[in-house]
Amino acid sequence: MRIYNFLSKKVGELTIKYSNLPESYIKRSYEQVYWKNPKGYPQYPAAQIARKNYRFTTNRPWTMQFGRQNERTTQRKKVFLEPIGEWMYFKGDRVEILVGRDKGKQGIVSQVIQERNWVIVEGLNTHLRVVGKDKSFPGITVQSEAPLLVTTGVKLVDPETLKATDVEWRYTEEGEKVRVSTNSGRIIPIPKAAQETVDYKSRELYMENPDKDTTAAVANKITFAPKLQTFEMDIMESMGIKEDRTPATTYWY
């Protein structure tokens, strides 16, 4: 069952973390369910018929662009992915490119797309793209980065030797999980940029909205006081509701 859960999970963990959306919402937003058995009737199993294969691209699964690329009528060829044990690459990592025009160059990871084992490296592995071309306007040429496979396309850079290296997950003596370069044995720390989500750069830098957000100080305050009462009794007491009728005793046979 665990293996099945792992394999059936389509959207990557880092993608969910970056979006700051509930996992169930993301699933609901990209799924195409054609038929669902009615709920609450014992004769129906909880079965559903839905589209099975989606093409994940650089468009995030909860966006409209993703929906347009996966129209109900279109079926695209299956993309085979190499299974990856533990993910190594995070936003803000320095990596060396192993393939293509920019082979041997180093850059910073600007985006991670786990669904396709992709990373996008800032300003490298680019092509030119003409935007806004019209009959009367020749368009603007922009540089756009192509994604790179983490299995063959990139390698992390050792912070000591500044050369590409293989990396392992290991534990420190304090029990902390760290990435270690196999060449020099140095720890490669996970960059601060990896904490970034659509809502903030890092948790400490988040700007609280006084109208909508419960501030951290209020949220962390403990207001629970143990009492010899049930929840309902506590509510009745605080709302000043008095009731002295007791229901008749009931028996189970």
Next chain:
Amino acid sequence: MSKISSLINFIAKRNISLTTPCEGKRNFRKFVLANKRGSRIHKQQQMSPNRELEVDKRGVRDVGYYLNGRFVQVPEMIPELIVPDLKDCDLNPYVSYKAEDVIQSEFTAQQLFDAVYSKKIVTDFKQGKLDAEGLPLEPSDEEKLQPDEAIKRAKRTGSDIF
């Protein structure tokens, strides 16, 4: 659509019937025949006193009961929503990302006992207010409380989960 309906048959369902055959009605139990669905004959039968299926109330609870063909409304059965006054409430719809993640263990019966009784027991012990069996000579309200009285108090809320 034909393709979809044939797909649903692939979902494995295995049944063994140990009762007598259901006079050929077996398959038709599968469909949800809520109040307005079905043929004219079926609906006429549903309107007669010996109806075949229960009334589908769509999850809505009754606010009374039928007595000799007449509906008797019970005020206690009408749900009442009590909304607290949120004038001076500090809480807002969302929680700031700055707030730390709180991972809390379950509040156990022993912790409740410690919070309610333990302090009194310790002071009683030091002042020698416990008898030979360890019971308090001057019991507090919580210590006087007996199990049957506690259950009665919980049931007085009208909640049916106890």
